[in-house]
Amino acid sequence: MPTTGVKEFNSILKDTRNVDVLFGYAYPSTYRAGMTGLATHLFYSILNGREDTSCERYFRYDVASPCHSVESGRPLKENHIVGFSLTYEEDILNLIQMLDSGNIPIMAQQRSETDPIVLVGGPVPSANPEPYADFVDAFVIGEGDLVISQIVNAAVSLSSRSEIIKGLAEIEGVYVPAAGQDEVRRLRISQLDSLYHPTAQIIPDVPEGSTLEPVFGRSLLVETTRGCSYSCKFCLVGHICRPKRSRSLERLKDIISRGVQETPVHKIALIASSLGDIDGLGDLASWIVDRGLGLSVPSLRADSVSGELLSILVRGAQKTFTIAPETGSQKLRRSAGKTLSDDEIENTVQMAAKAGFAALKLYFMIGLPGETDEDVKTIVTMVERLVKMSGMRVTVSLNPFIPKAHTDWEREAQPSIENMRAKIRIVERGLRSTKRVEFEALDPRSARIQAALSIGDRSLGKAILLAARYGGYGGWRRAERESGVPILSMASDTRRIDGHLPWDFIKNQ
Ligand code: SF4
Structure with missing residues (x-):
């Protein structure tokens, strides 16, 4: 029985006397969030597919212990490699707390030959690893499934920890902060069809609605696409995962056919940053x-769906239709690089209502470069119009603009916390009397911290370390005061408009 106390299908427990490499796959957040991501299933399956490796999972929350594996309670420190997947910037605090609770020195420089190698990958460090460099022995920059086997091979063939880390710096796409590499190429597979996809995925045997249930429920995760053929100026995926690559319909059908035999599910969750981009989505959906x-x-691009596809999705028991207009102003939307028109959004929402969707989720942003208060008010008018014409229950999710490394808007300033709060209030108050609308917004303080972690340099390390010790927003403020690193104001500093950026050494392939 796993240490969560919950039975899982397809988890793997190896006799570690028969393997050379102990790998800890660590997700620095909840079990639910970690098990929702395809990366967990992908790396777990690749690593345990090797006879010489045992991979066990670690999570920060909702498990018996953050430093003991779910499978056998193996201490984090006993692994030869601990590989963290960092999907959200602020999870760096959880990562540090996991190391600390596992008795692994937090600072890379303080680790000895008997400590695990701390490896970090995921979209966050693939854009800008520098704020986290003090804590990490090696980063995987880009699509890690391309090099994970080479990394394990290095661990098998080289004798000492320091030799292995030196060897990792020789692998394309691996960044070792201590090695002083001038340039690192981001890993990108050219085509997906020949790439491994896990078909025996781990499923927790929990009742529907349990806090341990993955976000998509009891589903087989199927990755259709990487990247996106658009390139909205604020969007990380649209910039660092270029170009868009898709699996063929034949390959996807093969993955699903095998997946439902090997994984006890009755539902398929298609994974893509821009799903509407794939040719034949309607055919695939109706086949499923x-x-x-x-x-x-x-979320689907509003200009990528047809009435027929929407009807198939309703037949497939999809309950909520999700799109991201980003802003109510067509002019501002276009200046952000999103070419969707107001008409396309309205027509699509009407089609979704007609197809039988009961709920609509809309993602908007505030604080985009060039945005006025009048632009913010257009969010309210757009939502009111969509509620009236569709009759659906609507959830409005509002996120402050966060400048991200490698995007067209990487040098843009983020508005002050007060300004972001005022803009959120405009939308919240504007929608207060609109029936059937629920409203959620990211705290501007969190947006500020995420922005600093997105665009900062190695000097952030000391503030991160203190914030991990203190915890919460108050902890970030205290960390800012004590470290002298202006975390909460960094993203409004326009001095970075010219000159060198901390992530300039990371190049696209
Ligand atoms: S916002 Fe959506 S459509 Fe635009 S680049 Fe990102 S994933 Fe593509």
Whole structure:
């Protein structure tokens, strides 16, 4: 029985006397969030597919202990390599707390030959690893499934920890902060069809609605696409995962056919940053639903869906239709690089209502460069119009603009916390009397911290260390005061408009 106390299908427990490499796959957040991501299943399956490796999982929350594996309670420190997947900037605090609780020195420089190698990958460090460099022995920059086997091979063939770390710096796409590399190429597979995809995925045997249930429920995760063929100026995926690559329909059908035999599920969750981009999405969706399987899809581009596709999604028991207009102002939307028109958004929402969707989720941003208060008010008018014409329940999710490394808007300033709060208030008050609307917004303080971690340099390390010790927003403020690093104001500093950026050494392939 795993240490969560919950039975899992397809988890793997190896006799570690018969393996050379102990790998700890660590997700620095909740079990639910970690098990929702395809990366957990992908790396777990690749690593345990090797006879010489045992991979066990670690999570920060909702498990018996953050430093003991789910499978066997193996202490984090006993692994030869601990590989963290960092999806959200602020999870760096959880990562540090996991190391600390596992008795692994937090600072890379203080680790000895008997400590695990701390490896970090994911979209956050793939854009800008520098704020985290003090804590990490090696980063994987880009698509890690391309090099994970080479990394393990290095651990098998080289004898000492320091030799292995030196060897990792020789692998393309691996960044070793201590090695002083001038340039690191971001890893990108050229085509997906020949790439491994896990079909036996771990499923927790929990009741529907349990806090341990992955976000898409009891589903087989199927990655259709990487990247996106658009390039909205604020969007990280649109810039660091270029170009868009898709699996063929034949390959996807093969993955699903095998997946439902090897994983006890009745639902398929398609994974993509821009799903509407794939050719034949309607064919794939109807093929899935015709087999009696449920279907879940992420946010779709409003100009990529047809009435027929929407009806198939409803047949597949998808309940909420999700799109991201980003702003109510067509002019501002276009200046952000998102070419969707107001008409396209309205037509799509009407089609979704007609197809039978009961709920609509809309993602908007505030604080975009060039935005006025009048632009912010257009969010309210757009939502009111969409509620009236569709009759659906609507959730409005509002996120402050966060400048991200490698995007067209990497040098843009983020508005002050007060300004972001005022803009959120405009939308919240404007929608207060609109029936059937729920409203959620990211705290501007969190947006400020995320922005600093996105665009900062190695000097952030000392503030991160203190913030991990103190915890919460108050902890970040105290860390800012004590370290002298202006975390909460860094993203409004326009001095970075010219000159060198901390992530300039990371190049696209
Ligand atoms: S916002 Fe959506 S459409 Fe635009 S680049 Fe990002 S993933 Fe693509």
